[in-house]
Amino acid sequence: MWKLKVSQGNEHGLKSSNNNIGRQYWEFDPDLGTPQDRARVELARNHFTDNRFRTKQSSDLLMRFQFARENSSAGDEIKLPAAAAAKVNASGIEETVKVTLRKALRFYSTLQTEDGFWPADYGGPLFLLPGMVIGLFVTGALDIILPSQHRQEIRSYLYNHQLDNLIPPTALSYVTLRLLGEAKDDGDGAMENARNWILNHGGVTFIPSWGKMWLSVLGIYEWDGNNPLLPELWLLPYCLNPIHPGRMWCHSRMVYLPMSFLYANKFVGPITSLVLSLRRELYLLPYHLVDWNETRYLCAKEDLYYPHPIIQDLLWECLEKVVEPALQKWPFSKIRKKAVDVVMQHIHYEDESTNYLCIGPVLNMVCCWVEDPNSEAYKCHLSRVKDYLWVAEDGMKMQGYNGSQLWDVAFSVQAILATDLVDEYGSMLKKAHCFIRNTQGGWPFSTPDNGWIVSDCTAEGLKAALLLSTMPCDVVGEEIIALAPDRLHEAVNVILSLQNNNGGFASYELTRSYAWLEMFNPAELFGDIMIDYQYVECTSAAIQGLKLFRKLHPSYRSKEIEACISKGINFIQSIQRPDGSWYGSWGVCFVYGTWFGIKGLVAGGRTYHDCDSIRKACDFLLSKQLQSGGWGESYLSSQNKVLF
């Protein structure tokens, strides 16, 4: 049976700066569990598969079963008083609310680990898993890193989530299944359906650029069919240049970096019989007759969220026809060599500062292997593959990050404190407090080993730490000394340093370049990715964190904090939409954004009575309340920028 392991690890090459605190990964243990335990898991799996078109989300049942097994009180019910079952009268409601909250807290405490976090599934983006499987396949580690149980779970996951409306997940998932051992016609017609869908949509030449790159690495697409990803851009002078990749949003540049290395090397994995077969399976024409130059511009209409402007295509033409051929010949090839060396240095830097977790996973691993298949760096990467994989009743998936540990703990602490029942659940807070303390540098989204601090994660971490510091020691732990003032000061310094001139906060860094760079966004699937934009969520969190800090520690950098808050408020007001809402980028969507907008303004001292923005925002929320009394929204709001 599968077992979730937390905060541990002793794999060869594993590096950690904090003893692996917060690490979460799954291991298969053939001897684990009683026949009943296994039957329960099997039932959950079948239930998911049977209902997969109705309920698309899994519910982390494998983890919950495990916690229930390990923690005997987890299954105990707290009985609600009769009042809850019958219609609750006014005097009974307070008690009912309390009991309900207690039940929720009790349940929640059973999901917490000893070192204070709540492990969880952070799966979602389907396009990442194929990269991992292709990366392991071309470097020859697929069977070692993903033994048969892993492969089985990944296959289940892909079949469980099979739809037929996007080329990259369809084509990449098809290829992944083939690499994991599925035959052309396996899956009770599923493989054939996928293939037919791809061929009916013009064949795999219509895959967007992200997929073209991965298929080229695998050897079933020619590098000539990719637009040039020049490593030379990394040699441009940083200070004068708005198009230096160092000025891009960190996620985009950390993907561009290894991609430019692979492109410059035109790296292709071993051409096996399976690779040759895939070349036959996915094209309308025989492979050697495909006009690769023409395929560079092809993209299925289903995938075209961000169509390239003409100026971008002109640029690609010029790079492809003039610049790239020149850079392959002497003397310009010397520049190429230098650029590739610089790129590799940056890759090693990112590897080391993230303990090989990286924020653009897998690509760096392939580059390290290309540089030296026996390198220690490659082995270190292998030790981190499992940090990205998660198993639930829908199978094994790849996460977009190594988890959401700190983010979840910070909000959990705030929620627990909001119940006012902390006396009873102090032990949960003690553990969470420890985790927050052990995770600080600034604060990251996941674990300190990940190494990248985020503006709003730092702000939410600070908020939680400050709130805990106001609690009596016997509740949040006598032995736990609240964060020393200088550590709190460091968090404040980080936040202050991340405010842009217009008052807004971006996600990881100051905004370093201009929105017009979006003209050169090569990814057809994603919009607004070229620079780190300022967001209502990040700005609001920063205001909230600073405001609370100033209340509790009024003497430290108070003028700067006041100025920062007031600029932040102006920024939030400036991006409110005419209907009173805010567009939220990191949750779904207008309701989420508006929550942050209002919280930010309130933290900045504004009220319903003196602030027009808050009144408009309340009107907006009231107008969107659903019949049931709740609020809900479709993910389509995010895509269409209108509430759905």
Ligand SMILES: CC(C)=CCC[C@@H](C)[C@H]1CC[C@@]2(C)C3=C(CC[C@]12C)[C@@]1(C)CC[C@H](O)C(C)(C)[C@@H]1CC3
């Ligand atoms: C192309 C590749 C490698 C994709 C990996 C996906 C990442 C780009 C996504 C996955 C999770 C993700 C949405 C996240 C964020 C940025 C983009 C991420 C990392 C951040 C950190 C931005 C700031 C946000 O307020 C918040 C902290 C909630 C999120 C967390 C998740």
